[in-house]
Every structure is written in C-alpha cells, then in structure tokens.
Amino acid sequence: MPPCRMADAAASLPLFPLHGVLVPGAALDLRIFERRYLDMVGECGRNGSGFGVCLILEGNEAGAPATPVAFGTEAVIEDFGNTPEGLLSLRVRGRRRFHVLRTRVRDTGLVVADIEWRADAGASSRLRPEHALLAELLRRILLQVDAGHVDPDPALFDDAAWTGWRLAELLPLSMPQRQALLQLDDPHARLQFLLDGIAADPN
Incomplete structure (x- = not known):
C-alpha cells in the first residue's frame, strides 16, 4: 500500500523530544523549564500553532539536543499554569501525526523539523x-x-x-x-x- 499523506504535505514544526510517545487524542502533562522550550511555547501561543512530540532515539530530554525518531504527533496546548516549584506546566493533546523529513537545530538548542503530515489510509475506518x-x-x-x-x-x-x-x-x-x-x-x-x-x- 502506498504511503498515505495529507494534502498539505510540507510544514515546519518545533520538536519536543521525550522518553514517551504521544498518540492522537491523548492528553499529556508537561513541565517546561528550559529557555528553548519556554520560547517555543511563547511562539506557539503567538501563532496559534502546535509543536511536535517525538520519542527520543538518542540523548536526553534536557541538555544537549536529542535525536528524535522520524514519526511523531503534533501537540496542541489545552491549558497551562504553574507548578508549586514555579515551573510552567502545560496540558497538551495529540492531534495530527507527522513524518520528519529533516531537522535543524536553532542557536537556542531547539530542534525544528521539516515534516509531512500523515493521514489514516482508506476511506472508511469502521470497526471490522x-x-x-x-x-x-x-x-x-x-x-x-x-x-x-x-x-x-x-x-x-x-x-x-x-x-x-x-x-x-x-x-x-x-x-x-x-x-x-x-x-x-x-x-x-x-x-x-x-x-x-x-x-x-x-x-
């Protein structure tokens, strides 16, 4: 079966690599403390956009930029607040899946990916x-x-x-x-x- 892609194939998305997998429709709570991700959240808020969550292939969640796997899920911010420690807390929800075509790293250490959106194959997904x-x-x-x-x-x-x-x-x-x-x-x-x-x- 050929790859199934959405019509708006090309896009750019900042990535938040994690030791976890976000699937479409699922909620995820995040704590944000690194400057690169605080800036990313501010940018998403200004643009009304989401960011990509990818499983880490190599590296860690904090510190040097991690290497993400090639498939992830767009996360949209549903709510935000502050933790007792004064950190920014987010409640996000998975929306669209994507495939990473290539990545680049900003001066801040934020990984940004050129991606293509993925859609479910077939016209009907009625349970068999x-x-x-x-x-x-x-x-x-x-x-x-x-x-x-x-x-x-x-x-x-x-x-x-x-x-x-x-x-x-x-x-x-x-x-x-x-x-x-x-x-x-x-x-x-x-x-x-x-x-x-x-x-x-x-x-």
Whole structure:
C-alpha cells in the first residue's frame, strides 16, 4: 500500500523530544523549564500553532539536543499554569501525526523539523468484526479509568481509528510498541497489532 499523506504535505514544526510517545487524542502533562522550550511555547501561543512530540532515539530530554525518531504527533496546548516549584506546566493533546523529513537545530538548542503530515489510509475506518473484542476491552477499561466522566458516544466504538488510538493510549504498552502503532497508517492494522499482542501474552 502506498504511503498515505495529507494534502498539505510540507510544514515546519518545533520538536519536543521525550522518553514517551504521544498518540492522537491523548492528553499529556508537561513541565517546561528550559529557555528553548519556554520560547517555543511563547511562539506557539503567538501563532496559534502546535509543536511536535517525538520519542527520543538518542540523548536526553534536557541538555544537549536529542535525536528524535522520524514519526511523531503534533501537540496542541489545552491549558497551562504553574507548578508549586514555579515551573510552567502545560496540558497538551495529540492531534495530527507527522513524518520528519529533516531537522535543524536553532542557536537556542531547539530542534525544528521539516515534516509531512500523515493521514489514516482508506476511506472508511469502521470497526471490522474480528476486532469487536478490542472495542469491548476498551469499554471495560474506560469504565475503570473514566468513572464519573461523561461516557463517549457509543458510535465511537465502531470507529477503528478512535478505538485503536484510545487503546494505544490506555493499554500498558512499551514505548517501542506504542511507537510502532503511531507509525502505521492503516487503523485496521493498528487494531490487528494490538489483537496479536494480546493473543501472544500468556497473562
């Protein structure tokens, strides 16, 4: 299957490399203290734009610029505040996936990437019968973790993309597993990846 790209293929995005994977729709809390990222947040606020979250391939979250993997997720800022230590805190949510084409490092140490947006393959992402077990698993997980919250629209559980991303967010996956899911363009392939992993787990 050929790569699936969005129409607005080329863009530039500042990166926030982490020892973690953000998937579309998932929320993430961040603490910001380095000047390069404080400047990045200010720039995003002025432009009404997001920034990219990528898993670190080599290096650390603080200090010298880390080497990110080639696939990540755009993070949009939903809320901000201050920690008890006086640091900037952010609540961000994953939106679009992207593929890094090339990177450059600003004088401040901020990594900026030229990227292409990635879209799910196929015209329909309606859940297939063989993946119905995963939708039921997600319902049970949400009953535990979202007790007291507004229930999702029942129709969402028939959406292969939504179901796959929520399971990728909530299941106890390793970072390489979550990254592998992020790099798949086919929502049905993501669900099959999860189903195969559950079937292979003796526990």
